[in-house]
Amino acid sequence: xxxxxxxxxxxxxxxxxxxxxxxxxxxxxxxxxxxxxxxxxxxxxxxxxxxxxxxxxxxxxxxxxxxxxxxxxxxxxxxxxxxxxxxxxxxxxxxxxxxxxxxxxxxxxxxxxxxxxxxxxxxxxxxxxxxxxxxxxxxxxxxxxxxxxxxxxxxxxxxxxxxxxxxxxxxxxxxxxxxxxxxxxx
Amino acid sequence: xxxxxxxxxxxxxxxxxxxxxxxxxxxxxxxxxxxxxxxxxxxxxxxxxxxxxxxxxxxxxxxxxxxxxxxxxxxxxxxxxxxxxxxxxxxxxxxxxxxxxxxxxxxxxxxxxxxxxxxxxxxxxxxxxxxxxxxxxxxxxxxxxxxxxxxxxxxxxxxxxxxxxxxxxxxxxxxxxxxxxxxxxx
DNA sequence: ATGAGCATGTAACTGGTTACATGATTTA
DNA sequence: TAAATCATGTAACCAGTTACATGCTCAT
Numbered sequence: 001x002x003x004x005x006x007x008x009x010x011x012x013x014x015x016x017x018x019x020x021x022x023x024x025x026x027x028x029x030x031x032x033x034x035x036x037x038x039x040x041x042x043x044x045x046x047x048x049x050x051x052x053x054x055x056x057x058x059x060x061x062x063x064x065x066x067x068x069x070x071x072x073x074x075x076x077x078x079x080x081x082x083x084x085x086x087x088x089x090x091x092x093x094x095x096x097x098x099x100x101x102x103x104x105x106x107x108x109x110x111x112x113x114x115x116x117x118x119x120x121x122x123x124x125x126x127x128x129x130x131x132x133x134x135x136x137x138x139x140x141x142x143x144x145x146x147x148x149x150x151x152x153x154x155x156x157x158x159x160x161x162x163x164x165x166x167x168x169x170x171x172x173x174x175x176x177x178x179x180x181x182x183x184x185x186x
Numbered sequence: 187x188x189x190x191x192x193x194x195x196x197x198x199x200x201x202x203x204x205x206x207x208x209x210x211x212x213x214x215x216x217x218x219x220x221x222x223x224x225x226x227x228x229x230x231x232x233x234x235x236x237x238x239x240x241x242x243x244x245x246x247x248x249x250x251x252x253x254x255x256x257x258x259x260x261x262x263x264x265x266x267x268x269x270x271x272x273x274x275x276x277x278x279x280x281x282x283x284x285x286x287x288x289x290x291x292x293x294x295x296x297x298x299x300x301x302x303x304x305x306x307x308x309x310x311x312x313x314x315x316x317x318x319x320x321x322x323x324x325x326x327x328x329x330x331x332x333x334x335x336x337x338x339x340x341x342x343x344x345x346x347x348x349x350x351x352x353x354x355x356x357x358x359x360x361x362x363x364x365x366x367x368x369x370x371x372x
Numbered sequence: 373a374t375g376a377g378c379a380t381g382t383a384a385c386t387g388g389t390t391a392c393a394t395g396a397t398t399t400a
Numbered sequence: 401t402a403a404a405t406c407a408t409g410t411a412a413c414c415a416g417t418t419a420c421a422t423g424c425t426c427a428t
Contacts, residue, residue, distance in 0.1 A: 004379050017268040021417060026381055049379065049424065068277045072266035072285060074292070076388095080258035082203040082323045089316040091254045096319070099258060106260070130275040132348050133282065136341045137268045140334075147333030148326075155322045162318050190407050207389060212409055235396065235407065262416095 104152040290338040
C-alpha cells in the first residue's frame with residue numbers, strides 16, 4: 001500500500017479504536033524500508049499520478065506476527081470527562097449534567113454507527129477468515145457504549161436527586177430526547 | 187500543595203483515570219507561578235526538609251472553574267488490544283484467546299478494586315459535598331469493567347466455536363478460573 | 373473555473389514518560 | 401546499616417498532532 005492507502009484503510013476499518021496521521025505514516029514507511037520490513041514497488045509514474053506503493057517483506061511478516069503475539073500494552077487511563085466530574089462539586093451541578101448529556105449523545109451516536117457497520121460486515125464479509133475478529137472489535141465498542149449509556153442515566157439521576165431545584169424545571173423545559181430507554185439488545 | 191503532595195494525592199484519588207509524572211508536575215507548577223495562578227508559601231526549611239508548597243490564587247480559582255465548565259475533550263481512541271485482535275486471524279486463535287484472558291483478569295482485578303474503594307468512600311466521606319461526584323467516577327469504572335467482562339466471555343466463546351479443536355482440551359486441562367460467571371450486582 | 377479528492381511529504385510543536393541526579397529522614 | 405520513603409528537580413527522548421507546502425485530476 002501507499003501512505004495514502006494506509007490512511008484510507010485505517011479510517012474505514014480500525015478507525016473507531018485507532019487513528020494514524022500522515023505525519024506518523026510517511027516517516028514510518030521510510031523507517032520500515034530502511035529496516036528491510038517493507039520494499040517499495042516500482043513507482044507507477046508513467047502517465048499516472050506519483051504513487052509510492054510499498055509491499056511487506058517476509059521479514060516484515062514475521063515481525064508482524066511476533067508483534068501480534070506480544071501482550072498488548074494497557075490503554076493509558078486519561079479521561080478528561082472523569083477528571084472534570086471528580087471536581088464537579090466546585091461548580092454548579094448543571095455543568096456536570098451538561099458534560100454527561102453531551103457524552104451520552106456521543107455514545108448513542110457511536111452505538112448506532114457500530115450497529116450499522118456490523119450489518120454491513122455481515123452482509124459483505126461474513127465468509128472472510130477475519131470476520132469473527134472484526135465482529136469482536138465491534139462488539140467491544142457496543143458493550144462499552146451500552147455500559148456508558150447506563151452509567152449516564154444513573155449519574156444524571158444521582159445529580160438531579162442531589163440538586164432537586166432544577167429537576168422539575170429541566171424535565172418540563174427541555175426536549176427530552178435523552179429520556180429514551182437505554183435497554184437494547186446486545 | 188507541593189509537587190510531591192500533588193503526585194500522592196493524584197495517585198490516591200483520581201489514579202484510576204488520570205496519572206501525572208514529576209516531569210509534568212514540577213515544570214507546570216513553575217508555569218502556574220509565572221502566570222499568577224499559584225503562589226509559593228514561605229518555604230518551611232527551618233530544621234525540616236525543603237518543601238516548596240504552592241497555594242492557588244483567586245485568579246487560579248476562576249481559571250479552574252472555567253476549565254471545569256469547558257467541554258472535556260474526548261478520549262483519544264487507541265486500543266492496542268483491539269488492534270491486535272483485529273488482525274488476529276493472521277496468527278493462531280490461541281494468541282487472541284491469551285490476550286482476552288489476560289485482559290479479563292485485569293478487568294476482574296479492577297472491578298474488585300473499585301468496589302473496595304467505594305466501600306471506603308462510603309464509610310469515610312459520605313457527607314463530603316464531593317461524595318456523589320467521586321461515586322460517579324467509580325461507577326463509571328465499574329460499569330465499564332462489567333461490560334468488558336461480558337465482552338470477554340462472548341468473545342472467548344466465539345473464538346472457541348470458530349476453532350473447536352482445542353476447546354475440549356483447553357476446558358479439561360486448564361484451571362478454569364476464567365469460567366466464573368460475569369453476573370454481578372451493579 | 374472551482375472545489376473536492378488524490379497524493380506526497382516536512383517542520384514545528386505539544387504532551388508526556390523515563391531515567392537520572394541528589395540527598396535527607398525514617399523504619400525495619 | 402540497609403532499604404524505603406520523603407522530596408526536589410532536569411535532560412533526553414518518544415509519540416503523536418497540526419499546520420503547512422505542493423501539485424495533479426476529476427467532476428460539477
